[in-house]
Amino acid sequence: MNERKKFDTNNFEQEKKLTPKNPENFAHLRPLGTPIEQVYLSSPDEEYSLRIRKTHTHTATLKNTGEVTAEGIKRLEIETEIPIDIYDYYRQIGHRILQKIRYEPCEGVCFDFYNSGEIQVEYENPTNWQIFTADTGLSDSDFIDVSHLPSALNINKATPINELPAQTPDTPISEILDLIQSKTNTEPTVITITGRSGSGKSTYVRELQQNLQVLGHTPTIISSDDYNRGVTALRNPTTGEKWQSWDHPDTYDLRALDTDIYKLKNGIAVPRRVYDFVSGDPVIDGVVEPASVIIVEGLYTRQLSSDKCIEIATPFATCLGRRILRDIVERPGMANPEKNLLYVMEQAEPYWRNQQAATR
Secondary structure (H helix, E strand, O other): OOHHHHHHHHHEEEEEEEEEEEEHHHHHHHHEEEEEEEEEEEOOOOOEEEEEEEEEEEEEEEEEEEEEEEEEEEEEEEEEOHHHHHHHHHHHHEEEEEEEEEEOOOOOOOEEEEOOOOEEEEEEEEEHHHHHHHHHHHHHEEEEEOOOOOHHHHHHHEEEEOOOOOOOOOHHHHHHHHHHHOOOOOOOEEEEEEEOOOOOHHHHHHHHHHHHHHHOOOEEEHHHHHOOOHHHHOOOOOOOOOOOOOHHHHHEHHHHHHHHHHHHHHHOOOOEEEOOOOOOOOOEEEEEOOOOOEEEOOOOHOOOOOOEEOOOOOHHHHHHHHHHHHHHHHHHHOHHHHHHHHHHHHHHHHHHHHHHHHOO
16 A cells, blocks of 8 residues: 555645755845754654754654655655653754754745755745745746755754664574574573564564474464553543553553463463454453464563563664554554654653663
């Protein structure tokens, strides 16, 4: 399915970027503009970019790399307002910062003035640009189209302030296979796989499973998602208020999962839990049989007992973009990209960071 069909057309921007041939002719506009601060939480070479912005409001914006056409840069854009405390939280851990002055001489046309002295003009609607040039007596020949240049992207103009966490490669499948093959006892091998939602845990598990089958192993695969306590158990017993923090570690009964892992290692079958996304509660659907290899994947599996824990360390912005795209396709109840972006920024990512810090 085409990505554009999965999102509302409002979630896409088509933006032309220009520089004036004679920037000195526009310097008088700078004092009329509004200061803008942008902090990037991603690197320029990622699949998705994520920034927070401060003007008279505070926003978070997710974009993909998009494509350059004759009409400018076409790309996904999801934006939501965020509270000031969330802005401050991410500003402290941001990777790059950009400060500029923006002046809008008319609707849909922006002049950005950078500390370097550079001036860049942006517009999305050609009609707005035509109105601007007609009113000012300017023409396209007074500007240079830089939409195709990487240097035109604001993330490439931003100044580094914090190093992003090192992008460690995923543990090679061969390393896991060697670990399993080298065991001299008959006790099952437990592999836990952790990572943010959208990091690629399921893809890694499928590849590991296929390689194990070639070696004659039929692994038992468990997702910590299925140990979600459910809406009934998580409802506030005093107020009856529904649970809202679905990425909080307490959402999952990790103690029960650890107990089931222990039983499976000792040759005891356990009930197969399945989280029902319709009812919001877990159900029992058959049994999980012991196996020579037990693979457990999920958000917070680092703290579980295992022979080897693997972290899929995909960067935050890319995980976020994949998560929103997946939820639109697989979980229609969470199909509002802006609400999903706000939820991840406010809850999911801080929970993840806190838990990772506590278990390292």
